Amino acid sequence: MRMLLHLRGKTLVQGITTDNATLPFIPRVVFTEAYTQELRSNACNSTTDYIRACATTNSEILDPPPPRLWTNTPLLRWAAWKYTVVYAIHGTNHDAGELGVRRANSALELVQMAQAAQPTNGALWLAEAYLRFGQSQQEPGLAALRMAAAKPDWRAMDRDELMELTTILETGGLSILDAVIKADAGELLDPAGRILIIQNGVRRG
Numbered sequence: 001m002r003m004l005l006h007l008r009g010k011t012l013v014q015g016i017t018t019d020n021a022t023l024p025f026i027p028r029v030v031f032t033e034a035y036t037q038e039l040r041s042n043a044c045n046s047t048t049d050y051i052r053a054c055a056t057t058n059s060e061i062l063d064p065p066p067p068r069l070w071t072n073t074p075l076l077r078w079a080a081w082k083y084t085v086v087y088a089i090h091g092t093n094h095d096a097g098e099l100g101v102r103r104a105n106s107a108l109e110l111v112q113m114a115q116a117a118q119p120t121n122g123a124l125w126l127a128e129a130y131l132r133f134g135q136s137q138q139e140p141g142l143a144a145l146r147m148a149a150a151k152p153d154w155r156a157m158d159r160d161e162l163m164e165l166t167t168i169l170e171t172g173g174l175s176i177l178d179a180v181i182k183a184d185a186g187e188l189l190d191p192a193g194r195i196l197i198i199q200n201g202v203r204r205g
Helices: 035-041 047-054 076-091 096-117 120-136 138-150 159-171 176-183 191-204
Strands: 011-017 025-031
Touching: 025 035, 035 047, 035 076, 047 159, 076 096, 076 159, 096 120, 120 138, 159 176
Parallel strands: none
Antiparallel strands: 011 025
16 A cells, blocks of 8 residues: 555555445555654754644644744745734633743744735735734734735735645655645645634634
8 A cells, every 4th residue: 555655654554444435445644653743843943844743733732933944935924824823723812821922923923024025915914913913912903904904915825835735745755635635724724714713813802
């Protein structure tokens, strides 16, 4: 099975066995436990390992890489949304404390980097507004909302980013099918879900 799927090391092949399907065994490729722990430990130092680690667990347990490591990468906008949504889901808890502030600051830095790269994308100013409101910065939050409304373009993710995520997961050892599935949903976050989470948060704020 590993030869058939062209799989390298650091993965396991799991699946469902059934007598009622055309394929008697439906494979599912996952990272080994040892490699998963390696990815999670190194997530703070590598954007690639962070992405692969996100495909294995809830993002709040990961220590993400600093924003500067995303500079000039094709996933800068993805990272800006990812860090913002992690903060939206986990960083606004009353118990988050210093960790919540650190997550908000990292997300805001990434959002501003993405804004500089895509100055017409209003969705990025929506993300900024959410982060500002989350830190009780009302006036900057309102200013970001006005900027968002004035922008002509709203995009959370495009095909190139999806393909980049898929490639990173596939080169890490997953099958192309499992890489596509992981890149398009779950802890890597689907694009529609990103904007919806932030929009709901802004309404509550």
